[in-house]
Amino acid sequence: MPQLSSGGGDDLGANDEMISFKDEGEQEEKIQENAFTERDLADLKSSLVNESEISQSPSAAAARRGHQGEQRGFPDKHREHLEGVSKQQDGSMYKSAAYPGYPFLMLPDPYLPNSSVSPSSNKVSVVQQSHGMHPLTSLLPYSNDHFSPSPPHLPTDMSQKTGVHRHQSQDLSGYYSLPPGGVGQIPPSMSWQSQPVYPGLSPCGFRQSYSSNLPSASSYTRFPHSLMLGPSGMHPTGIPHPAIVPPSGKQEHDQYDRGMYVKQQVETKREKEPKKPVIKKPLNAFMLYMKEMRAKVIAECTLKESAAINQILGRRWHALTREEQAKYYELARKERQLHMQLYPTWSARDNYEAGLSGVAGEKNKADWGKKKRRKREKQQDSNTGGKRSAFATFKEEAAPAHLLQI
């Protein structure tokens, strides 16, 4: 079975998402049947959510939390389905030009055999995009600025070949200057990928700059980790990786977008000591979905509170069809793969004690310990009917009862 993760001996993918359920037969049908009813229910919920989103106050997304237990377990079912989708789509899902903007999709996919552009259309359509831009481009916090009009170190033809899917076999190592004394020879599969530039795309544009004209794949370099990071999270090419966060803590993509990263770098240099850049976790499927849909939800309703928005998004996530979710799972899988290739030595554990919310260092380790203790205490409180958060109280008081039923 040609799976999305089966190419080129790449075992980095999350194989757990690709478990085969070939012989389930009747049981699978039942699952689908259940899924259908479940979907109906989810759609109903979704419509209610939508209804509430339009008319409600910020608190209206409040908590229908008792429902969560019921919804749990869906991911497992979804996973089964995902495999089905993968089978159906025969690995072509993300090769489709229907995702012109998604960075990873622009990669001559090392994970896929025959990774050249497939004319096969993607069966999954979620959001209509304009200008040939992938709907998920907004997911990716990559900056345009670093690629527009064309990085100086890139051959001009790169930016001119709009959307051309380059083949893995191409020697792309020359497209990016290597750091002095850098990689001697980069196998094609470990070299930078070209970044397509799409005509008609706004060359820049604030948030949209995350999304449009995604450098993306190019942001994800495949150089050995030690060679990738500059002193402050910059790639030797000068292109920041979205997963690399300046030690100041918060990920500051906006700054990247506004061309302020250099400035920040200068400021950082002024500081006493070089701090380790923090490599963020790759986003999971839901996070990718949130990134895409958050703005939409905010636009649809008047909500601003992320907690409320996330509740809505969580419900919408469950209301998605499995095919739609599969798209995000696949994107997340690719993101993980790339992340693993980029940072082979990185572990999620690294960020446990890194004090991501602040500056890395001993202090943060201490803070992390405090935070951990607080969380534990909080959970104990909740178990023993302890003090409730003001936010939860606010929601339950303010949310109309009919909204809480969802």
Add this chain to the structure above:
DNA sequence: GACCCTTTGAAGGCC
């Protein structure tokens, strides 16, 4: 300014 809240999923550690 740090932390909380909220969501789902991934990953690591422990038993």
Add this chain to the structure above:
DNA sequence: GGCCTTCAAAGGGTC
């Protein structure tokens, strides 16, 4: 293998 914990994004709210 199951369970628990932490982190990933987001930004208003709280202290």
